[in-house]
Amino acid sequence: MAESTPKGAAVDNPLLASGHTPGSVTDKISSVVLSGIPKWWYVVTALTFGLVMMLFYALAVLLVKGVGIWGINIPVGWGFAIVNFVWWIGIGHAGTLISAILLLLRQDWRNSINRFAEAMTIFAVACAGMFPLIHMGRPWRFFWMLPYPNTFYLWPQFRSPLIWDVFAVSTYAIISILFWYVGLIPDMATLRDRTKNKIARVAYGVLSGGWRGSARHWHNYELACLLLAALATPLVISVHSVVSFDFAAGIIPGWHTTIFPPFFVAGAVFAGFAMVVTLGVPLRQLFGLQDFITPKHLDNMGKIMLATGMIVVYGYAAEIFFAWYSKNPFDIYMVLNRMEGPYRYVWFALILCNAVSIQALWWTKVRTSVVGIMIVSMFVNVGMWLERFIIVITSLHRDFMPSSWDMYYPTRWDWAIFIGSLGLFLTLMLVFIRVLPSISIFEIRMLLPGAKGGEE
Amino acid sequence: MDMRNARLAGVMAEFDGPQKILAAAKAVKKEGYRRFDAFTPYPIEELNHVIAGDESRLPLMVFLGGLFGCIGGFSLQYWINVYAFPMNIGGRPLNSWPAFIVPTFEMTILFAGITAVLGMFALNGLPHPHHPVFNVDRFALATDDKFFLWIEAEDPQFELAKARSFLEGLSSVAVSDVYDD
Numbered sequence: 001m002a003e004s005t006p007k008g009a010a011v012d013n014p015l016l017a018s019g020h021t022p023g024s025v026t027d028k029i030s031s032v033v034l035s036g037i038p039k040w041w042y043v044v045t046a047l048t049f050g051l052v053m054m055l056f057y058a059l060a061v062l063l064v065k066g067v068g069i070w071g072i073n074i075p076v077g078w079g080f081a082i083v084n085f086v087w088w089i090g091i092g093h094a095g096t097l098i099s100a101i102l103l104l105l106r107q108d109w110r111n112s113i114n115r116f117a118e119a120m121t122i123f124a125v126a127c128a129g130m131f132p133l134i135h136m137g138r139p140w141r142f143f144w145m146l147p148y149p150n151t152f153y154l155w156p157q158f159r160s161p162l163i164w165d166v167f168a169v170s171t172y173a174i175i176s177i178l179f180w181y182v183g184l185i186p187d188m189a190t191l192r193d194r195t196k197n198k199i200a201r202v203a204y205g206v207l208s209g210g211w212r213g214s215a216r217h218w219h220n221y222e223l224a225c226l227l228l229a230a231l232a233t234p235l236v237i238s239v240h241s242v243v244s245f246d247f248a249a250g251i252i253p254g255w256h257t258t259i260f261p262p263f264f265v266a267g268a269v270f271a272g273f274a275m276v277v278t279l280g281v282p283l284r285q286l287f288g289l290q291d292f293i294t295p296k297h298l299d300n301m302g303k304i305m306l307a308t309g310m311i312v313v314y315g316y317a318a319e320i321f322f323a324w325y326s327k328n329p330f331d332i333y334m335v336l337n338r339m340e341g342p343y344r345y346v347w348f349a350l351i352l353c354n355a356v357s358i359q360a361l362w363w364t365k366v367r368t369s370v371v372g373i374m375i376v377s378m379f380v381n382v383g384m385w386l387e388r389f390i391i392v393i394t395s396l397h398r399d400f401m402p403s404s405w406d407m408y409y410p411t412r413w414d415w416a417i418f419i420g421s422l423g424l425f426l427t428l429m430l431v432f433i434r435v436l437p438s439i440s441i442f443e444i445r446m447l448l449p450g451a452k453g454g455e456e
Numbered sequence: 457m458d459m460r461n462a463r464l465a466g467v468m469a470e471f472d473g474p475q476k477i478l479a480a481a482k483a484v485k486k487e488g489y490r491r492f493d494a495f496t497p498y499p500i501e502e503l504n505h506v507i508a509g510d511e512s513r514l515p516l517m518v519f520l521g522g523l524f525g526c527i528g529g530f531s532l533q534y535w536i537n538v539y540a541f542p543m544n545i546g547g548r549p550l551n552s553w554p555a556f557i558v559p560t561f562e563m564t565i566l567f568a569g570i571t572a573v574l575g576m577f578a579l580n581g582l583p584h585p586h587h588p589v590f591n592v593d594r595f596a597l598a599t600d601d602k603f604f605l606w607i608e609a610e611d612p613q614f615e616l617a618k619a620r621s622f623l624e625g626l627s628s629v630a631v632s633d634v635y636d637d
Contacts, residue, residue, distance in 0.1 A: 021601060026600045026601060155540055156536075158537060159552055171563075171565055174569070175569045181573075189599045209582040209585070210585035214494070215493060217580040219499075219504040222499050222501075223512050227572045231522075442497060446499070452500065452502070
């Protein structure tokens with residue numbers, strides 16, 4: 001292919017449908033943003049925005065009346081707020097894994113899915129961050145957790161995993177936004193040069209900072225991306241490890257185990273990839289992006305879900321084994337209580353979703369089928385939420401002293417805020433799809449045959 | 457554009473393929489030009505190497521940013537726990553450094569990451585919304601599917617007619633003068 005240009009030089013590439021040129025890639029992906037708004041978008045966004053309104057109403061009631069409107073009690077002081085926090089932040093992790101770890105490992109297939117996966121990370125972290133804040137009871141005093149000179153002469157307790165969490169999650173949010181923004185710069189320059197709308201041109205122009213694609217700029221740009229990826233890789237592992245310390249540093253049976261950090265990280269990637277599939281499949285079908293998100297991508301994501309899912313299953317087995325091996329009556333009771341106690345249906349549903357349903361992913365046919373992988377992903381989305389529920393609720397509700405045992409039942413306000421956060425997440429995703437390219441345009445151009453410029 | 461008061465900023469050639477612009481960049485460099493640049497819709501590693509070389513101060517900047525976050529993060533916790541707000545819990549050491557590792561690590565990543573982004577902008581001289589190259593009409597395609605190379609008028613050996621004919625000889629699609637308004 002010494003003489004060929006990208007035009008007409010496409011070879012069979014399972015990551016990208018054949019026949020594409022840099023120009024056709026630009027056209028196809030930017031048209032999602034620049035062409036008219038499809039009708040279904042209004043309908044779906046209206047529905048999800050209705051859920052956001054419900055969230056705002058529930059939050060207003062919460063601020064007026066306090067956390068007593070929730071089902072939390074003593075001993076179950078954490079409830080839905082922490083279940084949702086851990087679930088959401090875990091979902092975010094797949095975005096960072098795709099954008100950072102797969103970049104360092106030079107997995108080209110990530111180029112089609114990294115952009116919306118990173119957006120998913122940011123919106124999931126936003127939803128996650130809301131829950132500990134509102135769970136504090138007086139969220140307007142959140143800044144008390146930050147180290148700043150104050151008239152009380154008080155400082156945060158740096159020996160507590162809860163303060164570590166503040167640092168880990170806020171660093172994660174900032175780095176994720178920066179990484180996402182840096183990735184968007186060349187594509188926003190593309191939109192600046194293509195849009196016919198004057199306001200949009202100025203907005204994209206300002207946001208892209210006058211990017212002109214200079215080779216000197218690309219040189220520093222690619223270095224910055226690699227460095228950010230190298231920084232984000234240990235960061236993402238630290239974040240969910242620190243979240244797991246919130247539990248593991250406690251003495252409650254069911255929390256106080258050494259397997260928690262890796263178990264949580266694997267679970268986070270598992271849940272996150274399920275969410276990437278849940279968002280990516282409709283995106284590809286509705287906007288006709290089958291050329292860029294191919295069965296090969298679904299196949300790879302299915303494999304990662306299967307691998308991380310099996311690590312999670314190993315975690316369940318390890319918990320049961322160590323309870324038995326420890327001969328600790330409280331640990332043994334905790335395990336039996338999960339299987340036979342009042343929340344046994346939740347536990348069985350969890351095993352069905354997270355351990356049984358993913359076995360279908362051993363078959364290539366399931367992994368590459370849109371319907372098949374979508375069904376498994378839905379099971380995993382639910383299953384990982386149930387897992388957080390099991391960890392938080394069943395561990396707390398029956399600890400050491402039977403006299404302090406109690407049941408936890410979520411109230412309609414718990415549900416309203418949880419479902420409202422789903423609405424917030426989906427609304428942000430829908431707005432994102434409309435205003436920014438949901439697939440990285442310049443990184444897809446790099447996948448084209450002959451794009452490297454060398455003799456191929 | 458009003459050319460009467462415009463200053464010549466350089467001369468720009470358009471190419472329709474990555475191999476062509478790579479060959480052109482090598483030829484321009486061989487001819488002895490120093491102040492030239494290529495504009496491409498996506499990074500082409502070899503081209504960046506020809507034009508920008510291997511060197512960049514960014515890794516050093518990021519290292520220093522991370523070092524600042526690391527030392528600053530730990531020092532803050534040390535100062536708080538040992539001097540500003542000492543708490544004696546069962547006689548345990550005030551400087552309980554293993555507990556400070558997590559925030560120290562997070563601060564290292566935070567400052568290194570912010571330095572990577574701000575450093576990239578600073579080294580690239582961005583944001584830079586107005587640049588003479590944008591005055592070339594077809595330059596909008598540099599973010600789409602065309603490849604551009606320009607030689608700056610500032611280059612010590614720049615002569616318009618010579619540079620023009622040189623670029624025209626490099627399998628370019630079109631060559632145009634670039635004016636700075």
